[in-house]
Amino acid sequence: MRIKRISTFIMNKSIRMATLLIAVCFISFVLISASPIDPVQSYVGADMTRVGSEQREKIAEHWGLDKSPAEQFINWGSSLIRGDLGTSMIFRRPVIEVIKTRFISSLALMGTAWLLSGVIGFLLGNVAAMKQGTWIDKLIKGYCLTLASTPTFWIGLFLLIVFAVWLGWFPIGLGVPAGVLSQDVTLIEHIKHLILPAITLSLVGVSNVALHTRQKLLEVLSSDYILFARARGEKGFQLFWRHGLRNVALPAITLQFTSFSELFGGAVLAEQVFSYPGLGQITVQAGLRGDVPLLLGIVIFSAIFVFIGNLIADAIYYFVDPRTRGGRAI
Amino acid sequence: MNLGRKNISMIKINNIKLSIQKKLNRRQRTLVITIVAAIVLTSILVGGLLISDQRIATNFEQKNLSPSIEHPFGTDWLGRDMFVRTIKGLTLSIGVGTLSAVISAGIALTLGLLSATMGKWMDRFITWLVDLFLSVPHLITLILISFVLGGGMKGVIVGVSLTHWPSLTRIIRAEVMQIRSAEYVQISRKLGRTRKWVAIHHILPHLIPQFFVGLMLLFPHAILHEAAITFLGFGLSPHKPAIGIILSESMRYLSTGMWWLAFFPGIFLIMIIRGFDILGENLRLLVDPHNAHN
Numbered sequence: 006m007r008i009k010r011i012s013t014f015i016m017n018k019s020i021r022m023a024t025l026l027i028a029v030c031f032i033s034f035v036l037i038s039a040s041p042i043d044p045v046q047s048y049v050g051a052d053m054t055r056v057g058s059e060q061r062e063k064i065a066e067h068w069g070l071d072k073s074p075a076e077q078f079i080n081w082g083s084s085l086i087r088g089d090l091g092t093s094m095i096f097r098r099p100v101i102e103v104i105k106t107r108f109i110s111s112l113a114l115m116g117t118a119w120l121l122s123g124v125i126g127f128l129l130g131n132v133a134a135m136k137q138g139t140w141i142d143k144l145i146k147g148y149c150l151t152l153a154s155t156p157t158f159w160i161g162l163f164l165l166i167v168f169a170v171w172l173g174w175f176p177i178g179l180g181v182p183a184g185v186l187s188q189d190v191t192l193i194e195h196i197k198h199l200i201l202p203a204i205t206l207s208l209v210g211v212s213n214v215a216l217h218t219r220q221k222l223l224e225v226l227s228s229d230y231i232l233f234a235r236a237r238g239e240k241g242f243q244l245f246w247r248h249g250l251r252n253v254a255l256p257a258i259t260l261q262f263t264s265f266s267e268l269f270g271g272a273v274l275a276e277q278v279f280s281y282p283g284l285g286q287i288t289v290q291a292g293l294r295g296d297v298p299l300l301l302g303i304v305i306f307s308a309i310f311v312f313i314g315n316l317i318a319d320a321i322y323y324f325v326d327p328r329t330r331g332g333r334a335i
Numbered sequence: 336m337n338l339g340r341k342n343i344s345m346i347k348i349n350n351i352k353l354s355i356q357k358k359l360n361r362r363q364r365t366l367v368i369t370i371v372a373a374i375v376l377t378s379i380l381v382g383g384l385l386i387s388d389q390r391i392a393t394n395f396e397q398k399n400l401s402p403s404i405e406h407p408f409g410t411d412w413l414g415r416d417m418f419v420r421t422i423k424g425l426t427l428s429i430g431v432g433t434l435s436a437v438i439s440a441g442i443a444l445t446l447g448l449l450s451a452t453m454g455k456w457m458d459r460f461i462t463w464l465v466d467l468f469l470s471v472p473h474l475i476t477l478i479l480i481s482f483v484l485g486g487g488m489k490g491v492i493v494g495v496s497l498t499h500w501p502s503l504t505r506i507i508r509a510e511v512m513q514i515r516s517a518e519y520v521q522i523s524r525k526l527g528r529t530r531k532w533v534a535i536h537h538i539l540p541h542l543i544p545q546f547f548v549g550l551m552l553l554f555p556h557a558i559l560h561e562a563a564i565t566f567l568g569f570g571l572s573p574h575k576p577a578i579g580i581i582l583s584e585s586m587r588y589l590s591t592g593m594w595w596l597a598f599f600p601g602i603f604l605i606m607i608i609r610g611f612d613i614l615g616e617n618l619r620l621l622v623d624p625h626n627a628h629n
Contacts, residue, residue, distance in 0.1 A: 024463070025470050032467075036483045154555050154608035158566050159582060159601035166594045270474035274563055278586070288475065289567050292482045304479055308471045 014323060022312050029308045033301055034081065038074050090305075091298035095290060100302040104284065108306070111283030113195075115272050117203040122210030123261040129211065130218025131253065135245055137223060146219070149212035157271045161205040161278035168201060202275040209271055213264060218257045225252045259321050265314030269307050362621070369617040372610045376429070379607065383426025386419055417581075421600045424578040425607055427571070431491060432558035432611075438496035439557065440503060440550040444542065447507025451515060452534045461508070465501040473498050477560060481569040491570040495557050503549040510545055514538050544622040551615030555608040562604060578604050 084091070090100035133145040168174050225231060226249070234248055273285030280286065284303065291299040410416055450461035468476070476498050481490035514520060520537050528536075564570040565579025573580055578600050585596035 021466075025467055028467050029471060033479060036479065039483065150612070151605065151609060154559070154612055155605050156559055156562050156566070156582075156601070158563060159597070159604065162582060162586065162589065162597045162601065166589055166597065170589055170594070266469070266472045269472040270563075273472075273474050273478075274566070277567055288478060289569075292478045293568055295482075300479065300482065304471060304475055307475045311470055311472060 014320070018316055018319070022316075025312070026305070026308060030082065030085065030301075030305060031078070033304050034078050035074075037297055037301065038077065085305075090302040093291075093299040093302075094296045095287075095294055095299065100298050103287065103299065104302055104306055107282065107284045107287055110281070111272055111276070111285065113199060114202055114206065114276070114281060114283055115268050117199065118206030118210060118271075119261065119264075119268055121203065121207035123214060123257070125207065126211040126214030127218055127254075127257045130215040130257070131222055131245065131249070133215065133219045134222035134226065135241075135249075137226075142219075145215065149215050152209060152212040153216075155209070157205065157209050157274040158278050160208055161202065161275050164201050164205055165278065198279075198281065202279045202281050205275045205278070206268070206271050210264065210268065213267070214257055214260060217260050218253055221253045221256050222249055225249055255321070255326060259318040262314045262318035262321070266311045269310060365617045365620055369614055369621070372614045372617075376607065376610050376614070379422060379425050380429055383422045383429075386422060417595065417599060420576045420581060421578070421603050423576040424581055424600065425603060427575060427577050428558050428561055428604070429607065431488070431495070431561045431571075432554055435492050435495035435499070435561070436550055436553040436557045438492070439499040439553055440546060442496065443500040443503035443507055443549065444546050446500065447504045448511060448534055448538065448542070450504070450508045451511035452530055452538065458508075461504070465504055468498065468501045473560065474563065477564050478567070478569055481564060486569050486572075488571055491561055491564055494564065495560050498560070499553050499556055503553060506549060507542060507545060510542060511538055514541050548615060548619045548622060551611065551618055554611040554615065558604075558608055558611070 081091070088101065090104075092098065093100050093103050096103050129145050129149075133142045136142050231244070231248055234244055239247065269285075272283060273288055275281070276283045276285035277289055284306075287299065288303050290296070291303060446461050446464070450458045471479075477494040480494035480497060481487075484490035484493055515538070520533060523533050523537055524530075561570065562577075562579040562582070565577045566583045567579075568583065570579055571577040573584075581600045582597055585593070585600075588596055
């Protein structure tokens with residue numbers, strides 16, 4: 006019974022993912038082939054005048070650009086299924102390789118920010134709800150609401166001004182010190198370059214979790230069993246620990262997993278501000294310099310990334326909270 | 336609740352608060368805040384439209400000045416007054432934000448209504464479409480769309496409009512589903528009215544407040560994303576005084592200590608976004624009958 010339930014859950018989710026992914030691939034492909042940007046021209050760049058029309062045709066033929074869009078899509082799609090995303094024009098390396106190396110450094114950034122914002126946001130939300138109506142609640146709420154309307158990149162710039170330019174505590178940008186061979190870079194230096202972008206991302210990420218947790222705990226606090234617990238004389242931390250925590254932890258955790266989309270978007274901005282060599286930075290480069298295979302690869306990769314987050318959130322709800330399992334009669 | 340001393344002190348505090356707030360009740364206060372926010376936003380909009388471009392002409396005699404009374408936000412490396420540039424940029428942001436929020440809310444209203452009234456398959460298709468647009472990070476979709484449209488104003492407006500409708504569509508769909516099960520709708524259907532007639536005459540009028548509130552709440556997001564995409568270099572052209580352009584240009588001068596290039600425009604952008612947020616939230620409170628008499 007249990008195995009059957011798990012397998013249907015996985016089956017349903019995979020079908021859903023497959024349809025969405027195919028649609029994402031198809032739509033992005035159609036969009037890009039309908040764009041006025043000539044891939045050959047963006048590949049050649051400033052040397053366009055020195056490249057003859059014959060050479061241009063050769064390049065187009067090499068990429069299969071002379072075929073019809075439908076044929077191109079089938080070619081691209083079939084190599085996609087084999088795991089071949091094509092070759093990046095900027096890096097002259099397979100797209101999948103570029104994404105892999107960049108994603109590892111992005112993962113360090115996003116992971117740190119994700120954990121920090123989750124923990125701090127959860128704590129702030131709980132404190133605000135337990136102290137509802139006091140100045141501390143108002144402070145936390147005000148902070149979260151202001152942060153929610155602050156552009157990520159501006160926070161990055163602000164931190165850069167204060168901590169890198171004025172105080173000089175941190176380097177101004179880049180993932181590693183300039184002029185040092187990559188094998189000589191120490192772990193400490195990696196971490197030093199990671200701290201500011203990570204703080205930027207987590208400052209923004211806090212507000213969502215904190216506001217939701219606060220709302221959820223307020224709902225819990227107005228329930229009958231809390232009233233009963235209060236009547237028994239429980240209060241403060243004991244009350245929260247016994248009756249509050251369990252009820253708010255699950256929504257907060259799942260919310261944090263469904264925030265992968267904003268996390269990814271935030272990382273693009275933070276990496277751009279700090280010139281941190283991650284996935285976000287090459288997304289911007291791929292867009293600005295017309296690297297179509299890389300851009301398509303990143304779109305698909307980000308969709309998978311977001312989907313995995315949602316899948317984990319759904320799975321946690323489904324397996325941990327028995328109330329959310331559907332398909333049963335009342 | 337733990338009774339006793341604490342409660343008495345609570346009552347005392349409340350009495351003090353009451354005596355301060357006696358003049359206005361909560362509804363009136365919300366109204367006042369809303370009006371103030373609206374006035375601030377409109378004055379920035381009008382200010383930006385009225386100030387001539389002369390004020391941001393390059394002036395090398397006054398370059399790189401830190402904030403002073405004459406130039407409250409300082410000047411940049413071309414001697415342009417940052418205060419005027421900021422106001423102009425915000426006007427542009429509000430304009431782009433308005434247009435894309437309106438388009439986005441229009442899409443959401445149409446799709447939400449279609450989804451909840453036109454049968455099971457339409458509903459499935461539209462929920463799937465919502466999921467599809469939520470499955471790729473907003474910013475990546477934005478980059479893709481502006482890339483496809485070759486950047487510029489058009490790219491930003493289309494991009495922001497096409498990425499912001501899904502959440503409002505969900506809200507409107509849920510709202511319609513509720514109204515749909517109301518008795519008068521059922522009776523109307525039984526009396527032989529078509530789905531389309533019911534949708535337009537019975538359901539649409541109830542959605543108008545939802546629509547406007549949703550529109551106001553889309554605003555801050557639209558402006559935020561406009562600034563972000565421009566900052567990344569996909570949006571408005573560098574000649575326009577957009578906030579995103581100002582901030583991305585300022586990056587090159589930050590290491591020389593010219594903090595005012597980034598600080599003031601950012602603060603003002605936050606104020607604007609927060610202003611629209613407050614406006615939307617308050618509108619929601621005032622319109623929503625459950626909260627109307629609080």
